[in-house]
Amino acid sequence: KTVGVDAGGTLIKIAFWENEELKFQKFPSTDLPAATEWIRRQFPGAEICVTGGKASLFQALMQIDSEQMIEFEATCSGAQYLLRSQSLPADSFILTNVGTGTSVHYVENNRHLRVGGIGVGGGTLMGLSCIMTGMSDYKEIISLSRQGSRKAVDLKVSDIYEGTTPPIPGDLTASNFGKANHPGQKWSDQDLLASVIGVVGETVTTVSILAAAQHGTSAIVYIGSSFVDNDVLRETVTGYTILRGAVPTVLTNGEYSGAIGALLSL
Ligand code: ADP
DSSP, X not given: OEEEEEEOSSEEEEEEEETTEEEEEEEEGGGHHHHHHHHHHHSTTOEEEEESTTHHHHHHHHXXXXXXXXXXXXXXXXXXXXXXXXXXXXXXXXXXXXXXXXXXXXXXXXXEEEEEEESOSHHHHHHHHHHHHOOOOHHHHHHHHTTOOSTTTSEEHHHHTTTSOOSSOTTSEEETTTTOOOTTOOOXXXXXXXXXXHHHHHHHHHHHHHHHHHTTOOEEEEESGGGTTOHHHHHHHHHHHHHTTOEEEEOTTGGGHHHHHHHHTO
């Protein structure tokens, strides 16, 4: 038996084989003991490889001998595995991991390069949502965001070029939250949540597009738990990536890339 673990800032992702099929499990990172206990009970005597920012903490708590792997290597190798198993092109692409924060890689065959990262990611989505609406449950936030509209919060290019033809598509965002500078005005929770997801989505897309141009590719693969059940983020990112002339893939099970990479290293 082999088990791969990605202990991240928000979630612990676990990948393992069952009847030659990949299976997954996740726990909140605030509950490391529950995750270590689950592994100890489910996989006695298994070979384990751990990656992610909380890998060392996880290993110390688990008290079972285990391997450790560098996070970016695990993520890139796991993402390539998922792409191949879903019959998607996997030779040369930008890999954008929207986790608690966002990191951007260039992957080419068996080589990978960390292009950079930004602090805008799933943690930003959670933090700004909490400040603006008081909500802190991920499922509730993304579910309410579906009913929201960004019209009253975000300033579009067409809002600035009122009545005239703008030099760039009018539908582009000119300023995220650009209409929100009115003390005393209230916006609905759903509109605020849609706009929070909008600014996160457009920011991670923009850095991905620039990285793609820099490395001469047009394929961008998006992974990370921020996309889980999050239609608004998926649509923002895929729509904006296409508009900017690149080809997006929001990888199914992509949030488990790190755990899969760790599993495959054993
Ligand atoms: P990390 O490896 O940094 O933990 P993930 O790829 O797991 O990152 O993504 C974490 C983000 O995913 C959170 O910031 C949040 O936006 C989103 N998310 C998805 N599911 C959940 C959940 N059940 N609880 C909290 N956040 C979640």
